[in-house]
Amino acid sequence: MKRVLAWFRSWSMATKHSLFLFAGTLVLFGSVAWNNLHDAEQLFRKQVLSDAQVIIDRTNLYLNAYLDNVQNILLLLSTRAELLEEGHEEEAVTVLRQYAENNSTLYKTLYLVRPDGKVLSNTQVYYDIIGNPNLDRLYNQAKNNFGVMISEPYQSPLSGKTVAFIFPIRTKTDAQLKGMAVIEIDLIRLTTMLSQLMNSRNQTFTIITNKNHVVNTYDTSWPLFYYDLLPYDTSVFPPELNPDFVEKAGDLPVGITELAGAKGKLVAVKSGMNKLGWYFIAFIEDRYFYQNIISLYNNYKAAALVWVLILFVSSYMMSRYVTYPVRMLVAKMDRVRDMEVLPSISVRREDEIGRLAKSYNAMMERIHMLLTETKEMEQRKKQYELKMLQSQIAPHFLYNTLACISSLAKQHKTDAVRETIRSLVGLLSFSFDKSSEFVTLEEELEGLRMYAHIQTVRYGDKFTFHLNIAPETLPCQILKLTLQPLLENAIFHGLAPQKVQGTIRLRTALRRGRLIIYLRDDGVGMNSEQLQSVFSERRKAPSKHRFTGIGIMNVHERIRLHFGSEYGLRIASLPGTGTLIRIELPAYVSKD
Structure with missing residues (x-):
């Protein structure tokens, strides 16, 4: 039962609405149609029974007329009382035959019975041969009656199954019974x-x-x-x-x-x-x-089928019309993935659904404004953090650099002192320049050479730095101080721990509209845990040996923040082999 309820709840509102509307209307009109059909059936039944009653009434009228006709014949026979007298037998038989022939559709056999038992019939020959034992019983019934009597049905030898109409014939003076007239009707x-x-x-x-x-x-x-x-x-x-x-x-x-x-x-x-x-x-x-x-049932079936189809379609269309704005609202809400482009609902109605759509549009506009403000605040916060990190020149870096310059001065290496000071001044000027956050790759490489020169003065022959730059990549715009933190990381964490001289190589290329930069060292390398910790260094305090507070994670986040999630750093490293960093940026050249 729970599964059925859960399945029912999963239906859309349009389906539920159309189902309830269809079922309710079907029950209502089905009840009306059934009542009409039942009433039609009762009306037909009543009409048939009424027709049967009319036929029965007419049949009774016919039977009453039949009785009147029989009574008339019996009365005519009663007026011919002389036919019962002796010597009138042939005349009586002739008269009975005439009556029987004139009314052959009604009567089967006619009798005149005298008190002495003599019977005269229109079928005298057959009677003389076969006889009719029922006449004695009928005669006894006639003795005590004066009008027409009707017997119960009986089986007659001459008439088959029949009913007898009996009329006693009496004298007019003393009402003495002279005989009786009997008519056996043709029941067949x-x-x-x-x-x-x-x-x-x-x-x-x-x-x-x-x-x-x-x-x-x-x-x-x-x-x-x-x-x-x-x-x-x-x-x-x-x-x-x-x-x-x-x-x-x-x-x-x-x-x-x-x-x-x-x-x-x-x-x-x-x-x-x-x-x-x-x-x-x-x-x-x-x-x-x-x-x-x-036939009425068949007509109702055909009409019901057409009506059910029309009802189903109309219920579905009505439900779609009512629930369409709600379904559009749900569809719009389901498509809300990117808050940069918010779908809105066109409002053409003034009812509750129209007000709901207006409220939704107002809510989404407010959410968009809040998200935009929040995003701008996050960007400003990151920019402030980056500028703060850029402005934080590590004191140990300055101290060590100045110590190296002092050592060179004591050794009277004037050219080396002059070159080192020029590199330090150029590096500081490049770092503190607030005019733009973007520089060309050529400018970034110039700052990188000055930083590498200072580190060479400090570490001597500890490493060599080789550049393989594609000329077409030099005008491309990149974020300032993108490569310096990576070179710094290669020197301090890749080459400094080992006792042999190391090599750092930097190579650039353009591929499918993208600027690809590879930075590779043959230092100590990193295992998987160390490699994983590189992308969490943002939560650690910056090293005191860094030139600025910018780390690898900061570089990666800056690139993704400015250019999108498809750009950034990819790092591969093996212990004892070295580390390879792949930087992917859009190949953008400033028109200025």
């Missing part, structure tokens, strides 16, 4: 007609009586998938609905409910009881609502 045709309105791959229907008996029948002419939604018992033919399912369907309240079907959850729309005493129930597969809304 009724089911087929209703199936055209209700059956599809995703919805079907059933009609149940108030005693939970199924009215509609199985029609083999319809495709089998019309019957896949409901649990049919296929162990009998024609297949019948599972009794448990019929009982559950009968117990459903009027309206819209849910019920488990053969292939999953079903939405049941149950109508109220019609005039026939039947309940019409439409079943719609629950996933049908989602299947029909899939």
